[in-house]
Amino acid sequence: MQITLKGYKVNFQTAYKIVNITPCCDEILRNPVVVLNSSENEDDIPEICLAKHYCEHSYEDYNDGYDYYPIKRCPYCGQKFEIRISEIEDVTLQYDEIQKQADECYKKANKSDSKSKEQKYREQGHEISKKLNWWLSDDDLPICRGNGE
Numbered sequence: 001m002q003i004t005l006k007g008y009k010v011n012f013q014t015a016y017k018i019v020n021i022t023p024c025c026d027e028i029l030r031n032p033v034v035v036l037n038s039s040e041n042e043d044d045i046p047e048i049c050l051a052k053h054y055c056e057h058s059y060e061d062y063n064d065g066y067d068y069y070p071i072k073r074c075p076y077c078g079q080k081f082e083i084r085i086s087e088i089e090d091v092t093l094q095y096d097e098i099q100k101q102a103d104e105c106y107k108k109a110n111k112s113d114s115k116s117k118e119q120k121y122r123e124q125g126h127e128i129s130k131k132l133n134w135w136l137s138d139d140d141l142p143i144c145r146g147n148g149e
């Protein structure tokens with residue numbers, strides 16, 4: 001399987017988005033525990049991992065999350081995975097600019113004299129913040145996005 005990624009750099013953090021996937025076989029994309037993940041990689045570049053869900057509970061605490069195990073080859077057909085980075089775009093300036101717009105909306109919301117205006121500005125702020133979050137989060141394989149693709 002070949003995956004091409006594009007990096008978006010904000011300050012010292014880079015998030016990777018999928019530009020193109022050429023699957024080696026159908027099975028690999030159908031398997032929900034096969035994911036793209038960067039937490040096991042020192043350079044923070046996503047690699048293909050198997051994800052194992054864990055949950056721990058004690059009397060009051062409940063903890064859950066995933067452990068990731070990098071794999072180098074497709075477990076179905078044996079082809080090696082290739083991950084390429086097409087480019088890394090520094091979006092720090094745009095990010096800061098949009099962050100200012102979001103802050104502006106929240107400020108206006110706090111100063112609003114009516115509930116409906118406050119709501120409107122708060123929603124605008126959330127909309128704008130969504131863009132910012134997009135720049136900060138790595139893409140996952142399509143099957144794992146939970147959007148029914």
Ligand SMILES: [Zn+2]
Pocket residue numbers: 001024025026028074075076077078079
């Ligand atoms: Zn395969």
